[in-house]
Amino acid sequence: MIAFDTVTKGDVSPGLIGFLVVAGLGFALYLLVKSMRKQISRIEVPSEAELREKERKDTGATTTTPTAP
Numbered sequence: 001m002i003a004f005d006t007v008t009k010g011d012v013s014p015g016l017i018g019f020l021v022v023a024g025l026g027f028a029l030y031l032l033v034k035s036m037r038k039q040i041s042r043i044e045v046p047s048e049a050e051l052r053e054k055e056r057k058d059t060g061a062t063t064t065t066p067t068a069p
Contacts, residue, residue, distance in 0.1 A: 046054075
């Protein structure tokens with residue numbers, strides 16, 4: 001015969017409080033990921049052409065300075 005009451009008197013279960021804690025952590029994680037995606041989308045990444053142009057300007061400026069004899 002199958003017993004419907006499988007929880008014995010000495011067993012401990014998380015219950016409603018455990019569920020609410022896990023649900024709260026899940027909701028906080030959702031908000032954190034949503035905020036981080038918003039922040040990451042604001043980052044401006046320069047293209048390779050812009051980086052090469054900047055590097056060319058930086059190296060050109062250093063080579064045109066006179067050197068001491």
